[in-house]
Amino acid sequence: MKILENIPIAKLTTIRLGGKARYVIEAQSLDDIESAFDFAKERSLPVWVMGGGANTIGRDEGFDGVIILNRLRGICINDLDHSAKLPNEVTFTAMAGENWDDLVQAACELGYSGIEAMSMIPGTVGAAPVQNIGAYGQDISKIIEHVEAYDTQTGDLVKITKPEMQMGYRHTRFNYGIDAGRFVILSVTIRLCKGCLQPPFYNSLQRYVENMHETNFSPENIRRMICKIRKEKLPDPAEIASAGSFFKNVYVDQAEADAAEARGIPVWRDADGKGKINSGWLIEACGLKGAELDGFRVSDKAALVLINEKATSYAQLEKARAKIIEAVKNKSGYVLQQEPVEIPTGAKMI
Numbered sequence: 001m002k003i004l005e006n007i008p009i010a011k012l013t014t015i016r017l018g019g020k021a022r023y024v025i026e027a028q029s030l031d032d033i034e035s036a037f038d039f040a041k042e043r044s045l046p047v048w049v050m051g052g053g054a055n056t057i058g059r060d061e062g063f064d065g066v067i068i069l070n071r072l073r074g075i076c077i078n079d080l081d082h083s084a085k086l087p088n089e090v091t092f093t094a095m096a097g098e099n100w101d102d103l104v105q106a107a108c109e110l111g112y113s114g115i116e117a118m119s120m121i122p123g124t125v126g127a128a129p130v131q132n133i134g135a136y137g138q139d140i141s142k143i144i145e146h147v148e149a150y151d152t153q154t155g156d157l158v159k160i161t162k163p164e165m166q167m168g169y170r171h172t173r174f175n176y177g178i179d180a181g182r183f184v185i186l187s188v189t190i191r192l193c194k195g196c197l198q199p200p201f202y203n204s205l206q207r208y209v210e211n212m213h214e215t216n217f218s219p220e221n222i223r224r225m226i227c228k229i230r231k232e233k234l235p236d237p238a239e240i241a242s243a244g245s246f247f248k249n250v251y252v253d254q255a256e257a258d259a260a261e262a263r264g265i266p267v268w269r270d271a272d273g274k275g276k277i278n279s280g281w282l283i284e285a286c287g288l289k290g291a292e293l294d295g296f297r298v299s300d301k302a303a304l305v306l307i308n309e310k311a312t313s314y315a316q317l318e319k320a321r322a323k324i325i326e327a328v329k330n331k332s333g334y335v336l337q338q339e340p341v342e343i344p345t346g347a348k349m350i
């Protein structure tokens with residue numbers, strides 16, 4: 001178990017902000033995780049668990065506690081018999097520290113569908129259920145079976161099944177309510193089937209398919225298209241600092257969806273009449289697409305993405321965020337909610 005001291009959180013997060021963490025522990029096994037919690041307890045320090053830092057923001061004051069980086073590795077396919085043929089349906093179990101996109105790639109290469117549209121989402125497998133990651137019409141709630149987790153309240157190993165996760169849009173038992181932050185996810189099991197997605201696809205994927213006259217919708221080919229779309233639109237965290245979408249989309253009931261449409265705001269409707277307003281559209285409608293704000297830039301390719309061009313402090317982020325929220329509120333009346341989580345100064349004491 002590697003214990004590092006005084007590590008800038010900016011180096012652990014893709015938006016590259018945040019002062020120093022007193023301790024950072026890379027956990028490669030359950031033993032490491034338990035030892036890291038013991039280490040924190042002995043020193044009466046709070047603990048914060050992280051994967052790749054692609055949805056996390058550190059504050060300027062840093063974190064006077066222990067950050068555990070989940071580095072548990074391994075992917076296995078269950079339900080295989082001894083015949084050479086792969087079954088139509090399998091479950092994959094991936095350890096929490098695996099790179100999410102490596103799991104997507106492995107599944108696509110074997111012809112399994114269910115996560116191909118979630119290609120190239122940065123970060124780890126363990127963080128994926130926390131905010132119920134999703135993209136281009138798929139989200140993990142549709143294919144997750146269960147997670148194995150370390151319960152920080154009882155010290156037990158627990159299995160949490162999909163219904164117990166209470167998954168909604170960017171919202172789950174892991175990040176909301178009394179159990180937020182309680183479980184360290186150790187592994188994630190998902191169920192996938194052989195097959196192909198069928199058109200019509202989600203907005204930009206559908207446009208791509210039509211423009212490029214694509215007819216092969218195999219998982220591998222959908223993955224290829226998604227990677228192409230994402231590379232054109234979204235910043236590569238290795239080169240450009242951001243946390244991806246900075247704000248959540250706005251979900252509205254039928255009456256509000258009707259009212260929004262009457263005001264010229266596009267709403268992506270569900271079958272029941274409720275709908276989603278793209279917050280990027282709301283930001284763009286304020287003329288902020290491409291705008292420079294306090295060292296940040298509203299991406300000129302996807303207005304929902306806030307790029308850290310030269311900001312060095314959380315204080316700058318606060319200012320930029322306030323300007324965007326204020327502009328959108330004044331223009332449309334909607335109050336945008338931030339998507340990435342912040343390492344709280346008073347993180348839970350274990």
Ligand SMILES: Cc1cc2nc3c(=O)[nH]c(=O)nc-3n(C[C@H](O)[C@H](O)[C@H](O)COP(=O)(O)OP(=O)(O)OC[C@H]3O[C@@H](n4cnc5c(N)ncnc54)[C@H](O)[C@@H]3O)c2cc1C
Binds near residue numbers: 122125
């Ligand atoms: C360029 C870019 C594009 C993005 N595109 C998308 C997208 O299309 N769709 C989408 O949904 N998201 C997207 N994101 C956000 C991000 O990729 C996801 O939220 C991802 O799941 C974060 O993984 P991570 O390992 O980096 O999580 P971290 O940022 O390290 O952690 C996020 C949260 O999960 C918790 N956590 C992490 N690991 C564990 C664990 N093992 N057990 C318990 N809790 C844990 C943390 O405490 C924190 O609350 C994007 C981000 C970037 C930078």
